[in-house]
Amino acid sequence: MCIEAFLLVSNCSEGLYHCVLTTSLSCCISLCVCVCVCVCVTLSRGCDTNRTLHWDCDPSTLLLHSEPGRGPLKLAMAKVTHVDFPPKEVVSYTKETQTPTMTEQKEEEDEEEETAPLQPEVEAEKEKPAEKQDEEAPPHELTEEEKLQILHSEEFMEFFDHSTRFMERALSEHVDVFFDYSGRDMEEKEGEMQAGTKLSLNRKFVDDHWSKQRVVTCLDWSPQYPELLVASYNNNEEAPHEPDGVALVWNMKYKKTTPEYVFHCQSAVMSAVFAKFHPNLVVGGTYSGQIVLWDNRSNRRTPVQRTPLSAAAHTHPVYCVNVVGTQNAHNLISISTDGKMCSWSLDMLSQPQDSMELVFKQSKSVAVTSMSFPLGDVNNFVVGSEDGSVYTACRHGSRAGISEMFEGHHGPITGIHCHTAAGPVDFSHLFLTASFDWTVKLWSTKNNKPLYSFEDNSDYVYDVMWSPVHPALFACVDGLGRVDLWNLNNDTEYPWRTADISRGGFSDLGAPGKIQEWGPNFWIQLINFFIFLDDYIKF
């Protein structure tokens, strides 16, 4: 920007000096710098009148006035303000039409010519886009016939045969070597969201023939083959000619959608376990009170052994079965809802080895719905009952039977589980209970009141289980299809992770309820090993 100052001095008859300072700007810019130049000049003319010349400070016109009647003009030093303006950028537009490829190439080449000292590599790169553009032209030339021709050719078949083999294997493998255990990469994605994002549905096991329309009553994992899972089902009301009780052994290792073994029996199966020291045997407790034994070595789907339906055994539904003991000394323990507890030898189910009535204070039979043995204990155990109370009991000794009653729940207890993680600290006195009263409670066998009550659920809680490896982690499921992972090291108010599996819309018969258990290899990469079974539970 140039400031051109024009000094016009005009003489006028009255002796007034007019000085006009004009500034001209070559063009307008958004930034305006006000220039105020104040010069006070006092000029005196040698005449009888004293004149003072001074600038008018109005920037629009700077006039040098001279007042008559002043003495001789005196010049004095004045302060001048010096301002620098940077040269203005010239913005110019070139009106060129956008023409396709050929012209662009020409422009590129022009640029190359202009910037002479270019390395050959750069030139090569610029040639490649030209090539690429040539290559893209042919796709329009391949007709459907040509494509079919290629697809039928022998070389293609050979290629396809090999490639799809590798590809299918590669696609089916889900080994994620990039997983960051610190969760840093997940944090970027999640942002604020904490709950529910690391818990994901892994698989669903449904069999159209055997498990549809049936309720899942129990789950157990094979101690010998961690991928095998047995699920027991009750009757299918819409198929009265089918067997009432079904137990399916599912295989989690392979993607196949059919069960490994199908077992059934006459009465609805209410509980099922893998016999702990007999990997081939599956034990089921049924609605009729009968205990059945299936063997996967036999080719039969029906039980190889059954307990008698007599007063010596059970006459009420058996909700709890388990094999307790060591390799050399173990028993099958079963408890029915009338409070009868029997212990059996797996070799001979024709009569119980031992039986006991579980009564509290010699009068009240305990309607047992669930039982649990603490880690390493074969004598003492805890049971949950339909009236909402928890009882501790022991099998042998002078005070065999029910010892104490713990009250706390307001509804039938659906699940009870003693702490399982082995380690230097003994947590075996702790156990969890789940109930229809929407709560999960943490107890110690040393106190008859709950240590804590977890009240984040809004429906019947159907089951609760400790993690087999992490001492502070447990999970519960409720009737709304929600699975919660609680971490006692983190927070006792809210679950650490939660997942809603009802959104799959599986059951249109009502709110889905599931029993879930932890497998031995549960702790895998923060993504839960999760079994969801397509049915609802009835009580």
Added chain:
Amino acid sequence: STLTPFAEVEDTLKRIQGINGVIGTIVVNAEGIPIKTTLDNSTTVQYAGLLHQLTMKARSTVRDIDPQNDLTFLRIRSKKHEIMVSTDKEYLLIVIQNPAE
């Protein structure tokens, strides 16, 4: 014969496409022209062109190191996807999968 009959090509491609997490499958010839695809045209052309170039570069890398060697499989893992390219002299089989599913 151990070769796949033509009818099975369609089935195999459908099966691959049906594998959990697979977003798209493209078969490309030696010039980078897509022959079969499960994606839309513009995406197919883009993937085919780019991956063809990359495969050529990868192949030349392998062969520069050892002229007796050749590229068989290329696997590109990105934050969002995994792109798998199975290749021989003539063709490319490209599959894009979301490994998180």
